[in-house]
Amino acid sequence: MSRQHVDHSDIVRFAEDRVNLPQDKANEYRAQARRLREKLEGYLSEHPDFSLKKMLLSGSLAKGTALRALNDIDVACYISGADAPKDIASLLNYLAERLRKAFPNFSPDQVKPQTYSVTVSFRGTGLDVDVVPILYNGDPSWYGDLVSQEDGSFLKTNIPLHLQFIKKRKEAQQHHFAQVVRLVKSWAKLVKAEQEGFRFKSFMIELMLSKLCDQGLDFSDYPEALQHFFTYAAKSNMREKIVFTDCYSASAVGTFTEPVQIIDPVNAKNNVSRLYTSAQADGIVGAALTAGDAIDAALSATTKEKTVYYWQKVFGSSFQV
Numbered sequence: 001m002s003r004q005h006v007d008h009s010d011i012v013r014f015a016e017d018r019v020n021l022p023q024d025k026a027n028e029y030r031a032q033a034r035r036l037r038e039k040l041e042g043y044l045s046e047h048p049d050f051s052l053k054k055m056l057l058s059g060s061l062a063k064g065t066a067l068r069a070l071n072d073i074d075v076a077c078y079i080s081g082a083d084a085p086k087d088i089a090s091l092l093n094y095l096a097e098r099l100r101k102a103f104p105n106f107s108p109d110q111v112k113p114q115t116y117s118v119t120v121s122f123r124g125t126g127l128d129v130d131v132v133p134i135l136y137n138g139d140p141s142w143y144g145d146l147v148s149q150e151d152g153s154f155l156k157t158n159i160p161l162h163l164q165f166i167k168k169r170k171e172a173q174q175h176h177f178a179q180v181v182r183l184v185k186s187w188a189k190l191v192k193a194e195q196e197g198f199r200f201k202s203f204m205i206e207l208m209l210s211k212l213c214d215q216g217l218d219f220s221d222y223p224e225a226l227q228h229f230f231t232y233a234a235k236s237n238m239r240e241k242i243v244f245t246d247c248y249s250a251s252a253v254g255t256f257t258e259p260v261q262i263i264d265p266v267n268a269k270n271n272v273s274r275l276y277t278s279a280q281a282d283g284i285v286g287a288a289l290t291a292g293d294a295i296d297a298a299l300s301a302t303t304k305e306k307t308v309y310y311w312q313k314v315f316g317s318s319f320q321v
């Protein structure tokens with residue numbers, strides 16, 4: 001591999017400057033979510049029968065995989081009780097109404113039901129907090145029915161266990177696992193902007209990289225780790241079933257009929273990529289092939305100009321050395 005013009009350290013610099021959410025921003029947004037959570041805890045201590053049981057930072061900010069272009073803070077909210085409506089529009093109105101009760105210093109228009117979540121907007125600085133409902137029946141390990149942000153269906157899953165799952169891989173390859181996740185997410189974001197109909201959910205990217213991590217792939221050289229990821233996506237044709245045994249045995253995993261099968265590491269019955277069609281799987285394979293070819297070309301290019309040109313095919317024109 002020719003590393004003369006762009007090397008691992010250049011990718012590191014690009015990631016720090018252009019891809020990663022800066023640490024001070026991450027701290028600020030986490031503090032914003034924490035204040036909401038503590039407010040709910042305060043309200044709950046005085047109203048123990050209140051149906052909102054807990055708020056928990058979820059999503060990329062909780063996992064440490066957020067991009068610089070983060071546009072909202074994901075918070076899961078556990079809603080208990082038989083009286084919580086089961087149909088999604090009513091559930092969101094119910095959640096909004098309860099949040100307004102728990103946060104009386106917010107004006108009602110700062111708490112707005114959206115299609116599958118409720119946003120809490122802050123005046124002045126800060127991002128909106130996107131509150132995603134989880135129907136909760138008191139399970140001590142916090143399993144519950146998460147409202148899918150893709151289609152509003154209920155998915156039995158466990159956010160704290162997801163956070164633990166990702167943490168384990170982050171610890172196995174400190175800095176590098178999370179960094180490669182962010183780099184691949186950044187690539188996917190670029191393809192999304194360029195290609196109508198392209199989709200590749202962050203959680204799927206994280207789970208695919210977790211599989212490679214578990215197989216012993218070394219993430220510490222970014223050009224190589226990226227190349228590995230793209231090769232894996234292309235070679236598997238996105239049709240290889242991905243299963244983890246952190247929380248259940250492989251034999252507990254049933255048969256699925258969907259083209260892409262990346263099984264939730266905390267629920268053997270939940271296919272995280274259930275909504276992906278064959279055409280969308282092919283879209284990912286095609287884009288991965290293109291990216292893999294571009295990295296190959298970058299690594300064998302003889303001038304700096306050509307090398308940068310090929311890396312820009314992967315990361316866009318903001319990639320500069």
Ligand SMILES: Nc1ncnc2c1ncn2[C@@H]1O[C@H](COP(=O)(O)OP(=O)(O)OP(=O)(O)O)[C@@H](O)[C@H]1O
Pocket residue numbers: 058059060061063065066067074146155157158159162201202203204264270271272273
């Ligand atoms: N299909 C699903 N089944 C179970 N849990 C899911 C599913 N989709 C999302 N989640 C949960 O929601 C969390 C956030 O989802 P996702 O990874 O898509 O967004 P994100 O990590 O916030 O990334 P982004 O930077 O794109 O916002 C996941 O970490 C996971 O806990």
Ligand SMILES: [Mg+2]
Pocket residue numbers: 059060061072074
């Ligand atoms: Mg998110």
